[in-house]
Amino acid sequence: MSLFVLAICAAIFVTVFSLLVYAIVKFRRREGDDGREPAQIYGSNQVELAWTVIPVLIVVVLFLAAARVIHAVEDAKMPPGAIEVVAVGHQFWWEFRYPAQGFVTANELHVPVSYKEHPTPTHITLMSADTDHSFWVPRLAGKTDLIPNRENSLWIDPHETGTYLGQCAQYCGTQHAKMLLRVVVDSREDFEKWAANEKSPGAQVAAAANGRRIFESTACVNCHTVEGTNARGKFGPDLTHLMSRATIASGAAANTPQNLHLWIKEPDAIKPGCLMPAMQMSDQDIDAVTAYLMTLH
Amino acid sequence: MLDADSISKPMFVPPEGVQARPWLDRVHEWIVTVDHKKLGLMYVCYGLLFLVIGGVEATAMRIQLAFANNHFVSPQTFNQLFTMHGTTMIFFSAMPIVFGIAVYLIPLMIGARDMAFPRLNAWGFWMSALGGIILYFSWIGGSGLYGAGGAPDVGWFAYAPLTSPAFSVGHSTDYWIIGIFVSGFGSIATAVNILTTMLCLRCPGMTLNRMPLLVWLNGVSAFLVLLAVSPLTAAQIMLLIDRYLGGHFFDTQAGGSAVLWMHFFWIFGHPEVYILVLPAFAVLSEVIPVFSRKPIFGYSIMVAATLAIGFISLGVWAHHMFTVGMTSYANAFFVASTAAIAVPTGIKIFNWLGTMWGGKLIFKVPMLFSIGAVCQMLIAGLTGIMLAAAPFDWQLGNSYFVVAHFHYVILGVIVFGVFAAIYYWYPKVTGRLLSETLGRWHFWLFLIGFHLTFDFMHVPGLLGMPRRIYTYDTGRGWDSWNLIVSVGVVFQALAILIWVVNVFRSYYKGEIAGNDPWNAWTLEWSTTSPPPDYNFATIPVVRSARPLWDLKHPEDPDWKYE
Secondary structure, three states: HHHHHHHHHHHHHHHHHHHHHHHHOEEEOOOOOOOOOOOOOOOOOEEEEEEEEHHHHHHHHHHHHHHHHHHHHHHHOOOOOOOOEEEEEOOOOEEEEOOOOOOOEEEEEEEEEEOOOOOEEEEEEEOOOOOOEEOOOOOOOOOOEEEEOEEEEEEEOOOOOOEEEEEOOOOOOHHHOOOOEEEEEOHHHHHHHHHHHHHOOOOHHHHHHHHHHHHHHHOHHHEEEOOOOOOOOOOOOOOOOHHHOOOEOOOEOOOOOHHHHHHOOOOOHHOOOOOOOOOOOHHHHHHEEEEEEEOOO | OHHHHOOOOOOOOOOOHHHOOHHHHHHHHHOOOHHHHHHHHHHHHHHHHHHHHHHHHHHHHHHOOOOOOOOOOHHHHHHHHHHHHHHHHHHHHHHHHHHHHHHHHOOOOOOOOOOOOHHHHHHHHHHHHHHHHHHHHHHHHHHEEOOOOOOOOOOOOOOOOOOOOOOOOOOOHHHHHHHHHHHHHHHHHHHHHHHHHHHHHHOOOOOHHHHHHHHHHHHHHHHHHHHHHEEEEEEEOOOHHHHHHOOOOHHHHHHOOOOOHHHHHHHHHHHHHHHHHHHHHHHHHHHHHHOOOOOOOOHHHHHHHHHHHHHHOOOOHHHHOOOOOOOOOHHHHHHHHHHHHHHHHHHHHHHHHHOOOOEEOOOOOOHHHHHHHHHHHHHHHHHHHHHHHHHHHHHHHHHHHHHHHHHHHHHHHHHHHHHHHHHHHHHHHHOOOOOHHHHHHHHHHHHHHHHHHHHHHHHHHHOOOOOOOOOOOOOOOOOHHHHHHHHHHHHHHHHHHHHHHHHHHHHOOEEEOOOOOOOOOOOHOOOOOOOOOOOOOOOOOOOOOHHHHHOOOOOOOOOHHH
């Protein structure tokens, strides 16, 4: 469809632009012009008719081509093997719920690869917790907006494994630019493994007990959830399996101990204007909390 | 009656001794004036001032985006910059400039002594001016705390619910609302004035089908202002009610609708494109015939195409909303209506081409800018056709491809048209010609800068770069394209600088123009440069669309062929 539209537009451009250049060169006033006015032509109905009818025909063809694709995309029926995901846009991160599997994750969407003979597309329901956002991963699908008080949806049907980058495409506030989005297309086995891990409760590691105590006794729990603990906040990303993600801060930084430390100490250093507050803890406490977070596989 | 004498009257000589009047007197005269020429000039100058301000904001953004992870401005500042840039360029630069050109020229072109409602004309201008001042006062009063300012940062289309009190604390958004609200009243007043003038004040003999195309196109544009700016103004009132009186039109947290705002805004927003581009087409439709030495090809078809554009433009707004999840039928409808508008627009391009065909083209600066505008309209129209196809828009909507597309229209066609108008009518307004040499430098540098910036801006859009991001990371293939885009700004800024020098220098030292420096055909060239108060000593009588052609060529007048 895109190529067809491009080809038509390119053809129109070449034709009209050549005529323009020809006219500019051919009909310029020459040196030694006699100063007489050229023949005064007021128009021609035949010519006007021609350059009205031809564009009308082109427009009809383009419309039909577009309408076919619109129908194929918007009115598609999902096969039984389709995965259901609910994506919720937040300032400035993504919440992904897997209702059938019963877990919640953030910012990095995992989906299984889909095969032509056995398609497992992913159907994504789009909602917003605050302002407008837009889900755009160019190589997987066109964008669709996430609008508060409204349920939208789109579907993707990736045939190749790998990580696909995208980001929020509807201005949503200060950190719109770093509301990044990753879609990881796993092989079927990897996806099942990943989903099983996401579904399991968080691990309890004795070595990080101190960090866990600090985490659970500070404001962290107001915004974040860690399954199996008293952390049940909903404003920020679910941290139950934080270590299964490659990035933090909605893709703004790699998920490393140094970045986690910095993120807790001074979020504005990574994402100025984001809604995560600086936690005002001592470096020692931050180290302990970081160590705890590192156990959330 | 027009006679040959009125053209060959003594040339304008800048009177001596006028400067001796007290400075304050002269300022006062401009402030209280109801003269359409003074108001038109003030409109244009005001718009050009804001063009420079908006240009500085754009330059700051391009410095920020020239390199990945740049730290030239903070994210908050960047968001304010693009909001102010868009709002400024549309409402306080482009609109005043096209209104100014219309208000200055329409009475002269239809043989009238002023606009139909001179006082309303002044009111309209001052309301627009007040709107701009209110918007810019936000830098001082915006946040409402400790005297520190903050411009609005909600984007120029200010999507709900970002404008609701929960997400927009302080008063910056209020300055945005009231600024646009106030200038909207000015725009509606001026539109009423233009329409009435066009319909009621034409000189004897000037039937509607002998009216210069500039007047026709500005008339259609004024009609669109009436239909489009009114809903926008209503929406601003609703938004204020939401913010201060507990209304819930757009407040999604209380059950309001974000999509309702989009409809309101784009019902204004898309006709607005034509409100601005029709006056630019109007300029091209006057300049191209004169410098091709031929009448406009297909006058009545041009009028019909304009009416068609005006009509269809009222039914295309939701192509800005292909990604909000409309049904496939709604999407298909807006694909069809949007693509349909390409037909009358194409007819216009073909008619300009037809005008040039077989003529003797004279490449003075106004003609250069006009031909530039036609070429750029061709490209902008074609990228518009691409974006009209909803599936294409699902990918490229809200990306830099769209930003490049509409800047092609706004800068490549509207601003090029405005420059054509300035070079063409400056001698009429001031009595002196702009320098042709500086004009050529201006044109070529601006053309190079324009294409460096906006041709290459399509590419990061195709590579997935969304608009309105204050920074981006390396490794997504956007870096070098953004650098080229930013480099283009240098050329454009240089060109604007040359133009400013040209305007001021020529005012004092330019070649004396005479009444009719371009050997043109419409009535404004029959009076002195600058025109006297009340324009014409005796009201002219015309027999065709080109009264001065008839006068200069009694052996072959236009009215013979009507």
